[in-house]
Amino acid sequence: MSGAMNAVERLWRAIRRDDWETALAQLHEHAVIRWPHSNDRFDRAIDYTTAHRLQGGRTRIDIRGIATDGRQVTAWVVIEDSDGTWHLGGFYELRDGHIAQGVEILAREGDYPSIVG
Numbered sequence: 717m718s719g720a721m722n723a724v725e726r727l728w729r730a731i732r733r734d735d736w737e738t739a740l741a742q743l744h745e746h747a748v749i750r751w752p753h754s755n756d757r758f759d760r761a762i763d764y765t766t767a768h769r770l771q772g773g774r775t776r777i778d779i780r781g782i783a784t785d786g787r788q789v790t791a792w793v794v795i796e797d798s799d800g801t802w803h804l805g806g807f808y809e810l811r812d813g814h815i816a817q818g819v820e821i822l823a824r825e826g827d828y829p830s831i832v833g
Contacts, residue, residue, distance in 0.1 A: 722784055722813075723743075723808075723810055723813060724782060724784075724789040724791050724806065724810075724815060725779065726738065726742050727742040727815065728777065728793055730742065731768055732777040732779070734769070736769050740761055740765045742814060743761035743764065743814055743815045744761065744811065744812075744814045744816050745760065746759065746761070747760070747764065747814070747815050747816055747817060748817045749815075749817065749818045749820065750819045750820070751819075751820055752821055753822050753823070754822075771797075774795055774796065775797060775798075776794075776796040777794070777795050777796075778793065778794040778796075779791065779792075779793055780792040780793065787810045788809060788810075789807075789808045789809075789810060790808075791804070791805070791808070792804070792806075793806065799824065800825060800826070801824070801825040801826075802822050802823065802824050802825070803823050804820055804822050805820070806818060806821075807819045807820075
């Protein structure tokens with residue numbers, strides 16, 4: 717995670733601190749964020765941040781990696797809560813320095829059988 721911090725990294729740092737005002741400020745007001753794993757779609761930044769806030773129960777959020785290529789940003793975030801360890805792959809598009817749209821895919825560690833053994 718080198719270079720200047722972008723809106724995606726600021727978003728996840730804010731979510732980690734339960735700083736919902738800062739998290740909200742990283743998104744365009746009408747940012748569209750999709751969660752294909754649960755078939756949810758958020759068409760407003762406030763709905764997206766509220767969904768994260770209401771999940772609660774998180775004991776740790778670890779930002780494992782942020783990769784930026786122009787307006788495209790990819791994030792790998794590991795979230796621990798009472799239900800286990802979750803890996804989030806986030807794929808975002810920035811516009812004017814804010815998140816305009818994105819897709820976040822969550823998978824719980826150990827939910828799927830190993831393919832190597």
